[in-house]
Amino acid sequence: MNLFSEKKTAISKAYWVIAIIVVAAVGVSLVMRDESGSEQEVPDIVDYNFHIRPILSDRCFKCHGPDANKREAGLRLDTEEGAFAALKDNPRKHVIIPGDPLNSALYARLVSSDTSELMPPPSSNLALTKTEIEIIRKWIEQGAKYKKHWSFIAPQRPEVPKVDKDLNPRNPIDNFVFAKMEEVGLDPNPETSREALLKRVSMDITGLPPTLEQQDKFLQDKSADAYEKIVDELLSSKHYGEKMAIQWMDVARYADSHGYQDDGYRTMWPWRDWVIHAFNSNYSFAQFLTWQLAGDLLPNPTKEQQLATGFNRNHKITQEGGVIDEEYRIEYVTDRTNTVGKAFMAITLECSKCHDHKYDPVSQKEYYNMFAFFDKVPEKGLVGDIGLASPGDPPNMRISSADISSMMHYINKKDTADVVVMIMKDSADIRPTRILRRGNYDQPADTVEMATPAAILPFSTSKYPKNRLGLAQWMLDPANPLTARVFVNRIWNEIFGRGLVKTVGDFGMQGELPSHPELLDWLSVEFRESGWDIKKLIRMIVTSTTYRQSITRSEKKLQQDPDNKYYSYFPRMRLTAELQRDLLLSASGIINPEIGGPSVKPYQPKGVWESTTSGRGELARYIQDKGDKLYRRGLYNFIKRTAPPPALLIMDASTRDQCEVTRSRTNTPLQALVLMNDPQLLEAARVLAQRSMNMNLPENTILERVFRLVVCRKPTDKELKMLDQYYQQQKARFEKEKGKASAFLKSGEFEQISTKDIAGTAALMQVNQMLFNLDETTVK
């Protein structure tokens, strides 16, 4: 499929000639390259963390790094001792002699013309560029100073830089961002229009588009703090928690089914209701983290605290008859370990399950130290096959209607039956945790204790209890270099589409370096010292001048800041799958604003479940819901892991197979098909048309109204004219073909609203459908 064709844009013939040559040339070698370094310059002062380690880590550490078993020639380049040591086979020579590149074996091997000497070996396809070699030479010349990896040094609050007052910095975020822009010769964009700002901040905080009333109110409010008032209003909306939950559900790999092939039903939705509640109540991140990691280990834990631990039971569970119990139990513990590593630490712990980490200082032993925290659960690999499937395997907890009316009012349970959720529990002496050779469940080796990777922050047993609660305390320790940074960065990434550390899930050696390290540290310290106040963090970001910039990209910015690394304009980001759905339900007024409860099954093409199932279990067939359940927000869509909702999946939603901290944003023709033909969208277009027609307003007023509802701004005169032309064209068509008009208006199960002018209504529905498909509509 060609997704990047540019037929309609002018492409010179010369381009094709160049492209052919380039493509033909790369056809020879299929090596992947990290493109970020392609335009790299040699810096005046070479910094180990920012310039050297990325090169060494990517090209050298695989054989000369932390993994002792794979280390070649006994040489390691990731530590000073290793790199400055004498060569094993020639003690008179040294790998690196600080200040003397020409006598350093490292440099000699990089530039050798003898392919048997050259490093990395040509067969590895990891060759360094000339610029990279020059950077290494200069670094050695400047003394070859090693530094600890940036993300393993606890953040300190840096000084806020001074910037030009004319740029209107509203809070320190702006000072940091503008100072960086000044450094590279860029200016921030001017503030965007009020309408655009309102849509942006609404989508960011509640995930719902502003209503006409909100639009009018904001446009008319001339007070100096009109915007701040809107922000506070949105932050106190009950829909804020829903918006925040979407991302957390990806991180926590939440789903409504168990996930392996027979894929039975599970009832973890009360956990999801809790997440919404936690965000809405603005629980501190410290509490949010502690309860999820260790709510069951708090003194006299409440049911709520135990419910929160469902986080660590959201992983997949097999129901395939005949599996080997221990193989799968180990799989679950592995999933928890990896998820916690990725979610809270942004460290790819999983790489050290089978061997020492190749890039990061996490040994295989340390992996199993972490593993031990999650290994004490009284659970089985297989509780029962699909025939005996239960919605909640032990350890679990029953939640009754009485619980809900007394304490757990945030759970939206409709019937009187108890609901069973899986929770965490420890049986301290249940089993010793062992290192597994090559990660294999049936090859246990030495016993290990609970601990954390020492390079990040040693686990002090005098300070923290030796259990998950201790792990939570370790994470929240001010000396922990990762926790605050990782969370702040993820929030930033959600809002700006690009993290201050671009690799949101990897703060290790192979991850990208922060674009604004001082800002990241300032925000992290501020966040922690604010009492881990999430709403406060978001408020600070969205009230900054940086956030309020327009989206316009000048030619200069396209050249100098194409990836928006300097945040010199606001990015146009496509709404996530769930929010696209929410937008059309909301704009058409058919949305059901209910919060929480069992997941729902809206329209879905026939056969998606049926064609994949073995026929066993209660989720073999998709039974679509009826009535107002069809109009719930996207986050309540039932996720059957083996056959996730196709419209969501096509729009890049997570399969919830494993922890995901970011979604990709792709552009495929299947997405266009969904937006054109999904009955949910057609139904929204239809109801909006019928209701609008019955308002008895002039045609132009109606067109302006639907445009404002869907696009969230007033149309320009030109746009209104285009809209009217299209409306008249379609009206004329439907007048000729009344049958088609009626057929078109049949869309969806929402009750029909009769209108006088069938052709006009169908034409308006057509206009609405087009508006829902506008590129501008689908971006925030």
Add this chain to the structure above:
Amino acid sequence: MENQEKEFRLNVTRRHFLTSAGLGIGSAALGTMLFKDQLFGSDQQSAIPLGLAQFAPKAKRIIYLFQNGAPSQLETFDYKPLLNKMHGEELPASIRKGQRLTGMTANQEKFPLVGSSFGFSQHGQSGAWVSELFPNMASVVDDLCIIKTMNTEAINHDPALTFFQTGAQQGNRPSMGAWMSYGLGSENANLPSYTVLLSRGRGNGQGVYSKLWTNGFLDSLHQGVVFSSGEDPVLYLNNPEGHDRQSRRDMLDQLAQFNAEAFENVGDPEINARIQQYEMSYRMQSAVPELTDLSKESDNTIKLYGPDCLVPGTYAANCLLARKLSESGVRFVQLYHQGWDTHGNLANDMRMQAEDVDRASAGLIKDLKQRGLLDETLVIWGGEFGRTNYCQGKIDPVNYGRDHHPKCFSIWMAGGGVKPGIVYGETDEFGYNIVKDPVSVHDFHATVLNLMGINHEQLTYRHLGRRYRLTDIAGEVVNGIIA
């Protein structure tokens, strides 16, 4: 935003041109697609290389007939008369060698050997043994390369299938087809490069799941697109009621006008990419129904696949559709056919399964051959593991069952650069262990990639700090089967 390639590609669209040399395969594939779209429908097509393979590919396209549930090697291609001789006798410990067993038979007191209840005979020039259940496959045996020594690490369906399709038992890695799409791009601008067809037999079934055709961490452009036998051959393909081609055209024109207006104001080149997406979806709307319409196939073709091929959703119909998709340039067509999980009632279930797949599988080979496409199309037939030589449960005089067996099983390949008419590898007389030329799943992947012109160690994608490949950290090309 963890993968630089994706970002990079977007940047390419943003900038409208390829700025630097040293581009990875992603951009190579991108290049292919650009060419193809620019040139699609023009007669210059042949002037540009299609796939940007690393070395001359032997195969351009793959059709993978996955037999989901694991057909028994002992009732298909691995003839073991000793089992009939020793019928009912205990599996010797010296043969089992402590092999782990699934929870379904691990607690059995006895492991009585059971011989095939179906006759075997030799066929073709190669003299390969084929069970009487598969007369049509036997008739094309000289086109087949039968591998008797496949083996896997997994012992249960879900991990074994996942392993075969993604190179890892767990996790959400890109599937084979996604890697091919990523590495080689598409040959047809109006169709996805990776499509999936699903069918279910009458035997004991094991479900499939979308993870098997996932793009994993690759761009979702490489996700397998399911073609179904329902009203919409591709999800969301059909226009709603009251819409026709003209009104859809009108809408797209209107949309393009509005979007162009936005581009003028904002200058975001991604808007143009969106316009193109709509255009391609519009082309797909006519290209796909033309393809899935099997009514114009000749009687001779119908005969090859059998009358079932006119019944949408059957294995036979999917085989015919697979040929049409492949012929139209779809890089990887993946079929799944359920029903081979013969824990019990094997004799009966195998017969039904064979009836459903034998003729159409062989028909596909014959059809490709008569169209001159077999040479450039690699066809693969096989399941996720083998089955035990001992009986699951008690031996019944007329029936028996076989549990999962990972240590050896048979698959076949045909066309696309594999040696025709050979049998590769040897298993022991008990059909339990490999004695010569084992082929692991990683080897299988390495070989398939090699046939497509790709070095499996160099088709990589950097994700979360690590370069991943389909073959993980293993895999040797099986040169013995390459023509």
